[in-house]
Amino acid sequence: MSAPTLAVFKLASCDGCQLTLLDCEDELLALAGGVRIAHFLEASSAVEPGPYDLTLVEGSITTPEDAERIREIRAASRRLVTIGACATAGGIQALRNFADVDEFRRVVYAHPEYISTLSSSTPVSAHVDVDFELRGCPVDRRQLLEVITAFLAGRKPDVPNHSVCFECKQRGTVCVTVAHGTPCLGPVTHAGCGALCPAYRRGCFGCFGPSGSVNLPALIPLLRRDGLDDDAVERFLHTFNAAAFDKELRSP
Amino acid sequence: MTHRGSRVLHVGSLSRVEGEGALRLRVEGRTVTEAHLEIYEPPRFFEAFLRGRSYTEPPDITARVCGICPVAYQMSACAAIEDACRVSVDPVIRDLRRLLYCGEWIESQALHIYLLHAPDFLGRASAIELARTHRAEVERGLRLKKAGNSLMEVLGGRAIHPVNVRLGGFHRAPTRTELRSLSEELKRALDDAWATVRWVSGFEFPDAHTDAALLALACPDTYAIESGTPTVLRADGTSGSFPVRDFTERVRESHVPHSTALHSRLDGHLHLTGSLARFAVGGRRLSPVAIQAAIEAGLGDPREGAVCRNPYRSILVRAVEIVYAVGEALRIVEAYEPPERSFVEVPPLAGTGHGATEAPRGLLYHRYELARDGSVTDALLIPPTAQNQGAIEHDLLRLAQRALAERDPGDEELTALCERAIRNHDPCISCSTHFLDLTVVRTPGGPHA
Numbered sequence: 172m173s174a175p176t177l178a179v180f181k182l183a184s185c186d187g188c189q190l191t192l193l194d195c196e197d198e199l200l201a202l203a204g205g206v207r208i209a210h211f212l213e214a215s216s217a218v219e220p221g222p223y224d225l226t227l228v229e230g231s232i233t234t235p236e237d238a239e240r241i242r243e244i245r246a247a248s249r250r251l252v253t254i255g256a257c258a259t260a261g262g263i264q265a266l267r268n269f270a271d272v273d274e275f276r277r278v279v280y281a282h283p284e285y286i287s288t289l290s291s292s293t294p295v296s297a298h299v300d301v302d303f304e305l306r307g308c309p310v311d312r313r314q315l316l317e318v319i320t321a322f323l324a325g326r327k328p329d330v331p332n333h334s335v336c337f338e339c340k341q342r343g344t345v346c347v348t349v350a351h352g353t354p355c356l357g358p359v360t361h362a363g364c365g366a367l368c369p370a371y372r373r374g375c376f377g378c379f380g381p382s383g384s385v386n387l388p389a390l391i392p393l394l395r396r397d398g399l400d401d402d403a404v405e406r407f408l409h410t411f412n413a414a415a416f417d418k419e420l421r422s423p
Numbered sequence: 424m425t426h427r428g429s430r431v432l433h434v435g436s437l438s439r440v441e442g443e444g445a446l447r448l449r450v451e452g453r454t455v456t457e458a459h460l461e462i463y464e465p466p467r468f469f470e471a472f473l474r475g476r477s478y479t480e481p482p483d484i485t486a487r488v489c490g491i492c493p494v495a496y497q498m499s500a501c502a503a504i505e506d507a508c509r510v511s512v513d514p515v516i517r518d519l520r521r522l523l524y525c526g527e528w529i530e531s532q533a534l535h536i537y538l539l540h541a542p543d544f545l546g547r548a549s550a551i552e553l554a555r556t557h558r559a560e561v562e563r564g565l566r567l568k569k570a571g572n573s574l575m576e577v578l579g580g581r582a583i584h585p586v587n588v589r590l591g592g593f594h595r596a597p598t599r600t601e602l603r604s605l606s607e608e609l610k611r612a613l614d615d616a617w618a619t620v621r622w623v624s625g626f627e628f629p630d631a632h633t634d635a636a637l638l639a640l641a642c643p644d645t646y647a648i649e650s651g652t653p654t655v656l657r658a659d660g661t662s663g664s665f666p667v668r669d670f671t672e673r674v675r676e677s678h679v680p681h682s683t684a685l686h687s688r689l690d691g692h693l694h695l696t697g698s699l700a701r702f703a704v705g706g707r708r709l710s711p712v713a714i715q716a717a718i719e720a721g722l723g724d725p726r727e728g729a730v731c732r733n734p735y736r737s738i739l740v741r742a743v744e745i746v747y748a749v750g751e752a753l754r755i756v757e758a759y760e761p762p763e764r765s766f767v768e769v770p771p772l773a774g775t776g777h778g779a780t781e782a783p784r785g786l787l788y789h790r791y792e793l794a795r796d797g798s799v800t801d802a803l804l805i806p807p808t809a810q811n812q813g814a815i816e817h818d819l820l821r822l823a824q825r826a827l828a829e830r831d832p833g834d835e836e837l838t839a840l841c842e843r844a845i846r847n848h849d850p851c852i853s854c855s856t857h858f859l860d861l862t863v864v865r866t867p868g869g870p871h872a
Contacts, residue, residue, distance in 0.1 A: 183465035187490020187583040194572055194582060196565040203551040215549030233465045263487045266472040275471035288466050309490060309583040367580040371587045373594040
């Protein structure tokens with residue numbers, strides 16, 4: 172039996188999530204021994220056509236070309252896993268969803284007519300069926316390895332759906348909100364980072380997007396109590412998973 | 424499937440990541456009349472959505488321009504906003520910032536050398552393929568890269584988009600024990616960095632020469648990383664410098680139709696930032712051990728004015744820079760005493776601030792205009808790859824022209840030649856891979872007509 176094929180594709184994003192794979196220094200060569208890397212431009216100039224057994228996609232859909240491309244990628248993939256906040260929630264570039272993109276174009280480019288782009292940034296799942304979504308800006312290295320090995324072994328990935336608060340407890344970090352009145356999105360944010368920010372004395376800022384069962388409106392009064400005004404609350408929620416938090420706010 | 428690739432950073436839409444690239448060469452007979460590196464990275468509009476954000480946010484937000492050099496974005500953002508607010512940080516915080524940046528240099532330069540660039544010299548498609556014949560070397564590269572990441576994880580929380588950086592310093596200063604825990608790994612990394620210098624010194628380097636103006640930050644007493652004065656060394660040997668606040672007066676950008684990246688010129692000339700430029704402008708400020716490494720690598724003695732203008736040999740300079748960055752990291756780690764406070768307060772101030780730092784790929788400039796309440800009213804980001812694109816295209820034109828004049832290669836050979844030439848400039852990780860759809864437009868007059 173030949174080794175399963177792995178493909179990695181990128182849409183609108185920063186490259187950080189595919190780099191996470193290359194940051195698995197201790198496991199990279201072992202992983203490469205267990206799969207055939209058929210398409211991973213960041214790592215190899217050797218490219219094979221599909222079908223691919225497992226495809227990882229980083230990035231969101233922001234252009235008509237990418238909307239078309241993701242359909243081609245889906246058709247060429249037996250299993251498709253999206254990695255990172257861009258691919259699972261539209262990413263930071265989804266801030267355009269709340270603004271006038273024509274104005275954005277004029278702000279940035281001397282010749283806006285050269286630039287073709289959609290007015291929204293959407294997750295991959297808005298366009299094609301997705302077998303699994305891994306959260307994070309960027310994704311966590313350990314979770315990424317877990318997802319890849321799970322799919323290669325034909326089992327369900329062991330990726331918890333609870334909030335960052337659980338991870339703070341596991342880590343033994345004193346709650347920054349309770350102890351210091353620091354605004355923190357931990358109670359409503361998906362676990363996965365290992366509760367990094369509170370361990371560095373800062374509030375969680377929601378890199379991993381909303382957790383499995385979240386009551387976001389209930390957190391707003393606490394954020395207000397801890398000193399955020401309406402604009403600051405909006406900014407707090409409008410970063411790397413803006414579209415996902417926004418949805419939670421409107422339909423908890 | 425379309426080929427994806429060239430990540431060209433871009434001002435504004437700023438994707439420094441793999442854009443979709445294509446190269447269009449126009450060949451008339453045996454003359455190349457046009458070389459365009461076409462970039463199609465989807466625009467992400469950072470500069471537009473930064474408007475109206477709080478002045479505390481750009482360090483975290485702009486990090487997302489680039490997963491390969493997030494620290495560079497965080498540092499340039501902090502520098503520019505602190506400049507606007509007229510705040511300067513304590514020496515210990517400056518050292519910690521430099522330390523975090525060293526982590527990124529080590530990680531990024533090791534990544535480029537081992538995973539992206541070396542396979543070209545050894546005729547392999549990837550480091551993974553290279554590992555079949557050079558496993559020890561690839562493992563060494565990964566170990567070196569990991570040392571850079573470890574440093575970023577301890578000090579920043581994680582290697583990609585670190586969470587510990589804030590205006591004025593850090594959310595939490597590391598303990599002595601935390602930093603000291605890195606010593607062993609860094610000492611090993613120093614050996615690995617030297618082995619890297621020796622390894623790449625043995626590669627075969629084609630002849631090439633860039634006459635672009637070389638632009639890098641310079642400091643009076645150290646090799647510039649997290650701050651410095653923009654300094655240019657021109658092809659005719661003359662040099663000059665200018666204050667960071669004059670950056671956009673000197674480096675002018677224009678938007679060209681074949682690219683979503685903006686092209687720039689320094690005083691009207693093509694210019695190049697990055698390792699070659701840093702070595703030319705500041706090489707004599709390297710540490711004694713890094714100068715020794717440069718001499719052993721065959722680059723010559725920068726204290727005597729040695730300059731490297733062969734883009735193929737940039738891999739040597741990157742290797743020397745790793746030796747330097749590991750040494751700097753060790754120096755800072757061993758001298759570290761935790762500061763009384765991990766950050767200085769940065770009260771908002773209406774005005775404009777400018778900041779520039781040396782990302783692994785070259786000079787990264789940020790400019791912000793702030794309102795009195797600290798909200799951002801305007802933002803400008805000029806990444807290194809956007810600056811380098813013109814010089815890269817010129818490089819391609821000359822290389823292709825020379826190849827055509829010498830031996831009239833077929834399309835496949837020409838493609839491979841151009842891809843290598845682009846990877847020499849490390850324009851962002853995915854440029855290093857297969858992304859050129861070479862369109863050769865030939866007009867009558869040549870043998871292929």
